[in-house]
Amino acid sequence: MVEKGEAMIYMEPEKQVMSRSADECVVALCDQWYLDYGEENWRTQADLCLQNMETFCDETRKNFEATLGWLKEHACSRTYGLGSRLPWDEQWLIESLSDSTIYMAYYTVCHLLQGNNVSGQGESPIGIRPEQMTREVWDYIFFKSAPFPKTTIPKEKLNKLKNEFEFWYPVDLRASGKDLVPNHLTYYLYNHVAMWPEDSGKWPVAVRANGHLLLNSEKMSKSTGNFLTLSQAIDKFSADGMRLALADAGDTVEDANFVEAMAEASILRLYTWVEWVKEMLANFDSLRSGPNCTFNDRVFESEINAGIFKTEQNYEKMMFKEALKTGFFEFQAAKDKYRELAIEGMHRDLVFRFIEIQTLLLTPICPHLCEYIWSLLGKTDSIMNASWPVAGPADEVLIRSSQYLTETAHDLRLRLKNYLAPAKGKKGDKQPPQKPSHCTIYVAKTYPTWQHITLSTLRKHYQANSGSLPDNKVIATELNSLPELKKYMKRVMPFVAMIKENLEKKGPRILDLELEFDEQAVILENLVYLTNSLDLDQIEVKFASEADDKIREECCPGKPYSVFRTEPGVPVYLVKPTALKWPLFHED
Template sequence: MTMAVWDYIFFKDAPLPKNTKIPKESLDLMRKSFQFWYPVDLRVSGKDLIQNHLTFYIYNHCAIWPKEEDKWPKGIRANGHLMLNSAKMSKSDGNFLTLTESIDKFSADGMRLTLADAGDSVEDANFVENTADAAILRLYTFIEWVKEIIATKSTLRTGEHNFHDKVFVSEMNTKINQTDENYCKMLFKEALKTGFFELQAARDKYRELCSDSGMHADLVTRYIETQAKLMSPICPHVAEHVWELLGNKTSILHELWPVAGDIDETSIKASNYLMDAAHSFRIYLKNHCAVKKPKKGEAPKPEKKPNKAVIWVAKEYPKWQHVILTTLKELNGPNGLPDNKEISSKLGAIPELKKYMKRVMPFVQATRENMERIGIEALSVGLPFDEAAILLENKPYLLNTLDLDSIEVKYTDDPEAPEKTREDCAPGQPHVSFSVETGVEASFINPTPHNGLFTVSATLADGDTIEKVKAKIAKEVKAIKDLSSLKLWRYKDPIVGPRSIPVPGDHESKCVVLDNTAILKVDVNAVTVELVSNGKNLPIGTKLIYTYEK
């Protein structure tokens, strides 16, 4: 291995060495191998080697190949050291964990997930044992959920995709793109965040929004496949196991990396708007039901739980906010918005804002924070989707999450809208007002023996349809999933019927099934309930029957 031999291997213009016993075929094979593997795409090492080994690593390549820059290293990645439970690892202090011990304690995939979550930068990564315990639990929960889905797949919805299906598809595609980009940058913590935690959060949101209609079978299968592939580089054993649970006969290693499809940004924004609105409504409801501070000498009185809500939606911003947004859009430059002093001076000179000067700068600051979060869209004076339509389409979800009987969606240009609501409500920022709808308490008896459904009470309000009353009963009896299988019956004799000794099955001769479209007329003062039928009011009393066949 003379200098001439090394020159021939390393330099593509070097002549064939003369005084060597190495066959030309072997020399050419070594040269080909070197040319194939160089340059090095990435050298990974510790941050403590930056000032010595890694620096001379660059110098050496530049010195050996001064005229062949294509042989120089393409990249260097330095990483920090590893801490254990937020403290430096030390045998003398007892804060130490070997690789064998850690795998026995947390499993291989539990270790890999926790190490990926510990950090990627030159800052010291932190391996936390509590995080490792949580990782094992999370992986176990995911596997058990997959088993449950496979066992109950026949009960999932099929057919056309609804709004939430389309959003879930777009969110999966978004996470595929983000995770792929993070892996390419060797940002394993970020890849774990987008490809595991955030993808599971998207699934949880989808499952919550589809609590009434159910999740789509094909999308659930696609989610499991995508989740297994995205987590495979970090948790290969769990990914392989889940892949086998899906019935695949070949290894997941033979699969191609998932390719993202089209992403509907508008649908994602509409879905995020719905979740943010529902969250704000729950806070409004909590404040509404909070016990008011009583006057001196009076006992505190809890607010009666509301069962009705009106959601107010603005078609456009109030004039003063519209003026501010338009001005900010004009002031926004390549470096973003100017400082608040310049903005305040500009807005202070606008006559339309004189009345609202105390509220101008807080609104500007809120807009500035929105810009940092979502970009230039924060200065838009409209939404890319129909706000009211999204709320109406998802009324069942809002009724369920707020535990209400009825919800109305109205625009702030309605004459009944409160003045404060008109001033504060803006596109993307709906307001809600809660109230208690008065009615008559009615009891519904289930005559079917041995089925576990008992008497339930519901408040009947004037104008309620039988379909709406069914929804009230289903809200109280969680076992009722399908309203089409729920029947409401009235006694033919509303006075004597409820007083007679019940016999299983006699309700079919003593009662009449109520039509879903029938309307109730309720007199709260007289405590009477009547059925409006063919222009006549038929008294039905406050004792009724319900049956449910699964």
Template structure:
């Protein structure tokens, strides 16, 4: 094969591809990766069971998937090489909204642009945030339809539509049209993913693959058992809760349903009702006779005693929204939309705006605000008010807020500034700081004190003010004491809850919640927080939390940063909505109007891997029911298999082998994942295992990694800096891709896949093969000192590689350093030639040490050049004498002396 591109030869890469194809045929013929349980429970180190969170199947696998997966693949190959019985299964996730959303996009594009669609050449609509590359995606970003969707615009201004993405997969227009049916995605992408992963050399037992959703009746039965088991243990309840919610989808929007905003949770505020005092200005004529309130969102209701005014953004857009028959709230449309989904709108889920307003219309409004020592306060302008956070109405407490203090001082000191916005002197000048909290470091006027200490001169010094606010708020809340109001003398953190409760009981405030950051659903609309009647998993419940912490304490997490991530997640994770109205998945067995949410059906499926190949007969979809019928898998059967329950009397399935397989493979030794899943899936995995399984079956380890960059830049479809797994293999070969993935990095920081490293690997591997062929064809002599030095370096390589097989260091010691020692040895030998026996040992050792990372290359060398029996991937870790450190130091001294001479 002599393909060229711009004069560049691909002969060496094609040699690797041909080798890889031949090696995979050997593996397939021998089914070398199929894992069988032994008759007796496995002893420590005898077996290795590792898994990877199954990828979402709305597109091709990409290098982001391959990077995380490579950490499991290298570890599994290392344990297999050392003689462990290794199980590496691989399934495919199809539950939830992404596939449904993509199918719906195609349908809408057909409705709007025809079949096949003819798209406009230029787009000028607003672009929203792109989809994070750390999550499996369909190659598209959220798109915008009729003002309700976000869209991605290319560098030429041309939108990428879902239909065009599908064309990029090599599909005809007639084929693409079939993808309006979500089931077509399930049948198309998983088999392609299997092909790509086999080409990658993944050492998976493919008999154990499956797809989720109720299209697979066996997995559906397993999920139903799982959910019923949780409910029987009171881990699932139905209740009203504040939940991130997609109005367009009409259901909660969990992490995997989001195009952006993964990990965002509801932020709860106290909404202070600041009553506007009549007479109203002319623009308010339409709402005369109603109670009108400026609705200010605050996280610090205990500070309301010190209010001197309220703030609005002068050019901000506001409205007077009807809350009920008698009350009107003035706030932003965005906040009103959230309230409408929290039973705070006269028309549920539809905010009703009676009057459109600007911030300028509100300046000077007199208000009576709850708890304020000032009978009347006024609405004033502040240029830093955010209208995409809270309600756009802000209460001012200059005693404890550096922002409020400096803004009030600016208005007092600058008459032209007051005149610009029509602010009268009597609205500002009479109002002074009211001490309400004693701060341990800054006294009872903490904002004034810290602003003076930091020499802050105006409200525009944002960095200084942000720093001052952190100091004041933290010290005031955790260490401060109330000196005003009926709770004077009480610690602030104790008084807060009491004051909030009092405001709510007196109807002077309401609870308001919104997403802590912007969340976009995969369907393309901005999410709200809704008060929904849903099924919830009770994560965070005290007793359950303690069990989860106990499990975590005994797990191998490979880094302190990973452990801190889990500890932080356990500190805040609370009830999780586990039901959905539509999408793909398994029905909640006791309430079949709902589906199980996509992150809730995938927390203990590692147990299913242990037995599924004997249930499904190796079919992804569970279509073969000739041996076992899904309806035979009752809860008693699952209890017997996984929980040592009584042997079911009603079942005619032979369960003995299934039970032995589970007991042999469990517990899970390691689960490898990107760090973004710590905040949901991986912590859910801990919780669910502790709820369902006995302690001896709790997971033993999680290994988390960062995201991957390509050539030091973020991997992104929109910029073209992107590679699918298939593209990478075609461009570099599987082993050179794996080589570069191992070199990219091992920690929680983002890693870097460098094309130059992959190309260099092609050259190194092919040159090494040629060199070995030449050496094996030649005769050689015998020396003493140089042989001893080189043999010693081989021993060092064996010991260091075994110690550091995580994985960049393994590449260094087992390949780079070993080759450097070989090159030095070759130079030392000169024209007299190298010791043939020693070179045989070198080639044997190097081939084994690099096998987990470059298995195709190693297997080819093992069989074709070294003429060894069996497979190198199971050849056993090479034995080594204890390295002689003195000899190594002596040689280094000698080499340095020669160089100096």
């Protein structure tokens, strides 16, 4: 129809487009050069490049795949603006998005061609002039199979350039905005595989796309006043306070949120950390020495090792918010827990190992403060020359047993609070009960029969369904058919709901019929801590099998049952007598 003059090609934007000069844009069909990104063989290689490339985020990978799916011809030239001349048609300039996709190859040799001059006007440290860098010279640098060119550049100098490129390439990481995935970053893949079709070792290794930055949960805008320049932020929050808040702002392609209140809290956290280090240095001799083999020593050491491993993984994945969580917030929480639970005192070696490792883990985010702490520890070399800490063995079962202790202590405090609450009755009759002096904690080796049967059924379904549980209706129908559970059905489904919730949080070990550690041993090792924290005279630990039916029904593995009581006692007061003076009497 076009050939017969019955139709014409018509194009228009999918929505209104306004230029930076506030003019409405229209589509014009002009003579143009196009890059055919949809070409089958080229597309296949781009797909292969993406398949082997790290994107750090599924959404980024899906955006790349979608772009490769629709991207066809791309207009790559124009008649005005910045850009290089098209070699075979110099009336055209190559537009910037098409011309800026392998420029990072130049970075590998620019220091030898222009020295430290960013403008490109500096003298070459090895004496090479710009006019000597012909196309054949560049081919020799960038392609292994290219012949040595006809050039006045000495071979040893040219080989130096080639060796630099071979050493630094490929690009291990390209960090950019998520809005550039549909254009620049996809061209980046296409043009690399076009330049080195037979050498996949030169293809990009990883692309990290990030979202935009919000300020206090709102888009930054000068017109609204919600705006903060980098220099203003550093003056207000310090470099390290700013870096800490930015790391905590977000990791994925979702928009990160820089919150000023978080930046202020970050400065306080860092200040508190420095002051605690100084306090430990001042109290060095008063810290416990000798073997570090108590329950809480072993837990703390395992938590340190686990923190190193998790934080290293998060840094490798460029998940800085998670790295901050595992390498600072959770690391500090482990220290605070150790300080609270270690009734016998914190061990000196563990405390200073913790300080050193904490400093190293935080260095990528807060280098200035960590350099200062490193000097406080008496290190003569810069922390920038220090090695990443090596994680020792982390006993996950031991760590979970410590979490159990924390949860048990919390549960005991709640039960004690409820015990001391006045009984409900008429006004004026509410008398608070007497403060208890003793407590008996009952622990169970096995679940009550009805819970045991329910858990066994859930385990069977979980294993049969490759790690998932069926609908509650299916579970209820099956459990309702079991005669052993008839009288417990009102309690069975709430128990199933609790197990399902914990399954998401803690994983399949929640379906185990027995605990992986000895509850009684954990409580006995920390009996002094529990007794002191509850302000009791004595706590005893017994097995639920020794108790009555009610306690046996209520008590299950991981959920001890406590009974408070007040036992009669006689108050004893210790008085330090005043020292007697000699002689006691004298004669006149």
